[in-house]
Amino acid sequence: MSDMHEHTGRILIVDDEIKIRRILCQILTDEGYTVEIAESGPDALSKLEAFAPDLILMDQNMPDMDGFETMDRIRATVPGQTIIFLTAHGSISLAVDAMKRGAYDYLTKPFDNDELLLVIRRALERTHLTSQITELRRQLADKY
């Protein structure tokens, strides 16, 4: 494998399809990420605090509580939460809607694994930078 360095980051996978959860978990664990899975919106909400993910992969179409609603609720508790939206609809309007509601990016199912990893890496880098800036700001505010 070309990419030898291990990645760090905590990723929560939210999808009602067990086979998708399983393969995503496998792929991401192999890359070095710490992974947790949730099979529904409520399940994700209950695991949010304990797992404290750096990033969430969120399926759009789920029974009872769909991806949009789950995302809204998560962002109400953790405003800066980075979320990548997964959708099987593949319509532009849906993607625009997801981005408007605060998703960092979106992928259309089925996706290319390398593309998924790339999007995740970029999202985590940004999350990392944002938290660094917040930390520096805080230190600055403490000094003066």
Added chain:
Amino acid sequence: MFGLQFGHRRDPFRATFAEFSKSLTLIADPDQLRDNVIARIREIVPADPFYFFFYIPEHNRFELIESRGGLKPPSPRIIFKPDNPLVHWFTVNETHVQFSRQPEVAAFLLPEEQDLLKTLSIDLMLPLIVLNRVSGLVGIGPRHDNGAYTYEETEILTTLLGHAAFAFENAYLYQQQKNRLKRMYRADRLATLGQLAAGAAHEIRNPLTSIRSTIQYLQKGMAESSQKALAGELLEEVDRINGIIEGLLSFSRPGTPQVERVDLPSLLEQTLSLVATTAQKQNITLTCSYEADVQTISADPAQLKQVFLNILMNGLQSMDVSGELKVTVRMKRTESFGEPRHPVLDISFSDSGTGISPDHIEHIFDPFFTTKKDGTGLGLSISYGIIQQHGGDIDITSNMKEDPEGPPGTTVSVILPVSHTQRQSTD
């Protein structure tokens, strides 16, 4: 030989009349009705020549439909315009005119109308009137003895045409209603199919996701390149399935049109230039003509181009070697119960190809319906979805080679509303 003599005339006419009235209620086919009416008229007045004009709402003019012993239809120059004095005179007076006896009426007409009547040697003219509106004209040559048509003759003709006018109107409305129902059923069927397709597409995409991701994951762990290649082929197959699903989705939900002002002539020209090389190779003449002054329209240029391209390619593929593909842009007026409705834009693509059989034409918009060897059957389905989203419609008429109706070929008409009101997407 059929002079009108007093005494014997009443009874045979009454019989003709009763029979005629009865037959009118039974005939819904306009052609058959016309033949019947003409036969009756000629029993009463056997003069030559004889012309039958009908008002054609789509063209907003009276066109020659049938003639005996004179110039033959179709003849684009033999027309009367509804706004000109002749039709106006009939609308106001609601009666017949014999020009040789009423020179003041002839003088009231435009010179070109007088010339046309002279060319056709029409002496007696009667209107077909429905609800105070002239719907047709009957022109008859001079009486055999060059005398005046008698009061009896014109009265009978007037009464007969009064009945006929309503029968024609009925037949026309019946035809319209039939077409409307057909269109409604089609729209309904395709909408249902679209919903079904969208639902199925979504359901297929989830398992496809785990299949694709798993294959790709396993491929990375494979040591041998031949194995990697096999897995690669599987990935290609998955992507092929996904491609079909994408096509299905764009039929059921082509995306909200990004409407802007579009220069129609330049859009058509661009699209035609895309197929010019193919047409040239097949020795097919491409022409584009404008019967209306159309410049900018409101539409999604990319989607419209896709529709035009699809129709043009179908047209080219229906012709083997040599042929003609004509694009015509015109404004079409429609009316409903005599009330004019908004004019619509009609962009017609006519080819001289093999034509489409009647049982195929019903299914031509159905997704996956195709007669081509390597066709997906989604082209016209997607085009139909796009035009529906624009608030328009697609009409197809076709003649097969063995069809007596006319020269073989297919005409696909894209109908767009002139004042575009964007439909709200239900997505």
